[in-house]
Each structure stands twice: as C-alpha cells, then as structure tokens.
Amino acid sequence: MKITGIKTLVCHARMRNWVFVKVLTDQPGLWGWGEATLEWHTRAVVGAVEDLADLLIGEDPTRVEYLWQMMYRQHFWHGNGIVRATAISGIDMALWDIVGKVHGVPCHKLWGGPVRDYIRTYCHLGGGKMEDFYETPVENAQRFVELAQKAVEDGFTAFKAMAVPPTMPLEGLRPVKYAEACVKAMREAVGDEIDIMVDCHARPSPAMGLRFAKALDDYGLYFLEEPCWPEAVDGLARINASVTTPIATGERLISQYAFRELFEKRACDIVQFDITHVGGLTEARRVAAMADAYRIALAPHNPQGPVSTAASLEFGFSQPNYIICETVHEDVPWRRDIVSEGFEVDPKGRIVRPNSRPGLGIEINEKEVAKHPFQPEILQRTFYPDGSVGDW
Ligand SMILES: [Mg+2]
DSSP states (O other): OOEEEEEEEEEEETTEEEEEEEEEESSTTOEEEEEOOOTTOHHHHHHHHHHHHHHHTTSOTTOHHHHHHHHHHTTSSOSOSHHHHHHHHHHHHHHHHHHHHHHTSBHHHHTTOOOSSOEEEEEEGGGGOHHHHHHOOTTOHHHHHHHHHHHHHTTOSEEEEOOSOOOOSSOOHHHHHHHHHHHHHHHHHHOSSSEEEEEOTTOSOHHHHHHHHHHHGGGOOSEEEOSSOTTOHHHHHHHHHHOSSOEEEOTTOOHHHHHHHHHHTTOOSEEOOOTTTTTHHHHHHHHHHHHHHTTOEEOOOOOSOHHHHHHHHHHHTTOTTBOOEEEOSSSSTTGGGGEEOSOOEETTTTEEOOOOSSBTOOEEOHHHHTTSOOOOOOOOOOBOTTSOBOOO
C-alpha cells in the first residue's frame, strides 16, 4: 500500500479556516482525514502540508511512527514550530484514520480502548459563537449569566467563559473585581452541580494571573486556563502552587520537550495540548504518557473543526486520564452539513459514547466544503488603553 497524494481542503468558518487534510492511497476507496487548522496562518499551513507531502508520497501509510519521524526530523529543521507541527498533526491524524480503516476498527481500539463508557463534553459560552464567547465584556456579568444558563439548558454540565479581561502587566483592582463579579454571578445562577471553567487566554502577566487566580479561588472552578503566557513556566508553577483551583495550560506548546519542562515544574494540573498542533495523535500519546507519570489530567484544546473533535474523542476513549472534551457547536450554522460522524451526542448531559466506525469514523462532504472557500480570518487585535499592544 502506498500514499499517492496529500491534499488540503480549506473551509472558511468565520473566525477560523478549517484546514482538512486528505491522505490518498493506491487502494480504491481508502483515504484518511485529518485537520490542520491554524487560525491566521492558513496559507502557511497549506504550504507546509505541500512541503511534507514530498517526503511521504510513495510510502506505506500504515507505518505511522516511521512517517512521523520523517516529518519531524527530515530535512535538518525539526518540526517543532507551530506551522510545521500543525501540518504534521493533520497528516498524522489522517494516517491513523487509514490504519483504523485498514483494520476495520475505530482508532481508540488500536490504542487499547475503550477505557470508559462515555466522554463528557463542555461548551464555550454561546456555543463558540465568536461575539458571545470572545466579545462579551466583563462589565456585563448579566450577559455571562444568560449565556451560562443557556449552556445548561442545552444539556451541558460544564462550560467555559472568558471572564478575565485583557490587562496590562500590572493593573489595580478594577479588572479583578469585574472578573470575580462575573464568576460569582455565574456560580449563583447555575449552582454547584455545574462545572465552570475560566480561560484567561494567557492575557495576564504572572503577577496579574496570580491576582485573578486568588480572586476566583473560592468559586470552585473546574479549572483556570492559561493564567499567564505559556512561556512563563515559573509563573504558572507559582500560580498553581498558590491556589486550590487546578491550573490548565498547554494549547500553544508543541512537542514532548516543552511539556517535559511544564510537568517537571508542576506548572499545571490539567494539560491541554492540541492534537492538531502538538504533533498529531502520535505525539499526543507520548505527552499523555508523560502526564500520567505526574498524575496530570488531559483536556485537549479543541475549538476547531469536526475532524479535530473526532480525533480528540478517539484519543479520549483510549486515555485513562482524559477528563473532558472541549467542543464548539454554534460557531457556524452549517457545521453539521460538512461532516458525517460515527459518534452521537446525547442531548441530555452532552455525553458521547464510542464511535463504532473504522478509523476516526468521519467523512467530509467535499461539495459542502467547497461552498465556503478561504477568506482571511476576522482580525482579533487587542490594544491596551494607552495604545500599546495587548494579548487577545
Ligand atoms: Mg484556551
């Protein structure tokens, strides 16, 4: 069996261009689907997939680790920059999809699963609708409450909110009080049975992140995400050691070497590597094994398209420490038109039972994808009140 081609399909989904990767083989009807979505870098990723294809055409697609090593190590430059790592991830996912199809089993069975009966999912406030999730001002706690109640009405038992505003390296009490008011209002509205997560989007400095973490510590957050830049590993470790709220991070880190430092320094209790960036399912499995040695839970980052979600679920059914799957379902109204999935979401509790189809269990409708050609992503630029550049 040989790889005969690797193509990308770009599907503009408002805030993101979903980049689907299709690995073709010389076997009739046998191909694999992956996803290499990297918002604001779409054209670069498409080019990176094209560059990697030169290494893989003519190779056996079932030699996944061998091909991963080629993609990461050849030629000379290692694949640990975000663009190439995302391209590797998309191809790696498609290769695993092919292996599952060759053996007629879902991917999680290739990895010794299922290890659980179902996977719990959580949503973004607004279901991932850009204006609701990213643009609700923290001064409007009531809007956070409305969106939180809607998530619960939609069946979710857990949701994530961006209740921490962009702040300069040091600010006074104002943003901290607003963040606390939002979280307090949401907690009072949904009660203690619902899990609330807050994503700081790595906006704060370590000092501000610690302030936010302390202020929110009494509200029983399921986790507090990216309370400072991922590069500030000592800052993350200090915050994680200072509060009872578990700290989550990792969506922007690539390769096992970055995670080794994070784990050694006890800088998080939940790791959120992104399967579409970290180096695909192959590298995700390595990082998960390392996390296990530290008893760190897995909650992979997944705000992208449907292939990424299928990969996260297959992975979750094979990983004992996987706790929850991030999902978006209202980012574009036609999301369900472009994919057929092997799993079903139980509307009550929004839980997912194992996919029974081979591989990742999905098929992409290429005609529907063609209706949404590439457009540059909507810019999300952040500036502080004094005009200096901030973090989105
Ligand atoms: Mg995040």
